[in-house]
Amino acid sequence: MHRMKLLFSALATAMALLAADPGQARAPLRGLENVPDCTLRVAFSSYGAGIDNAARARIERLVRTDRGVRAFTPHRWGREGEVNLCVLTRTHADAVRPSRRIRAMIPAHPRGPIRVELPFMRRY
Numbered sequence: 427m428h429r430m431k432l433l434f435s436a437l438a439t440a441m442a443l444l445a446a447d448p449g450q451a452r453a454p455l456r457g458l459e460n461v462p463d464c465t466l467r468v469a470f471s472s473y474g475a476g477i478d479n480a481a482r483a484r485i486e487r488l489v490r491t492d493r494g495v496r497a498f499t500p501h502r503w504g505r506e507g508e509v510n511l512c513v514l515t516r517t518h519a520d521a522v523r524p525s526r527r528i529r530a531m532i533p534a535h536p537r538g539p540i541r542v543e544l545p546f547m548r549r550y
Contacts, residue, residue, distance in 0.1 A: 465518055465546070467512060468510065486498075
């Protein structure tokens with residue numbers, strides 16, 4: 427019986443995700459509306475208790491040491507530490523490697539939502 431409830435819950439969640447507004451997934455990251463094109467964007471949001479600062483520190487360390495990254499700039503937009511990292515890489519291909527490494531660094535249950543976006547590809 428417990429397995430049936432879990433299966434039903436997973437199915438309901440999947441159906442809700444499929445029925446979600448596709449335009450919402452394509453909305454620009456808040457705080458980056460007037461920023462030049464970034465080849466990689468990482469958004470740290472909050473549920474009301476601040477962002478996952480430990481994950482942010484690890485991700486910034488990775489970006490600083492990646493040989494394909496030319497520069498990155500943080501763009502703060504919230505009152506609880508919300509920030510978007512705009513990463514400029516030498517080529518689009520140089521953005522794919524750190525994006526995969528960043529996704530692998532995101533904890534299973536972060537303190538707040540963390541979104542990785544390659545504007546020229548897909549969002550995760």
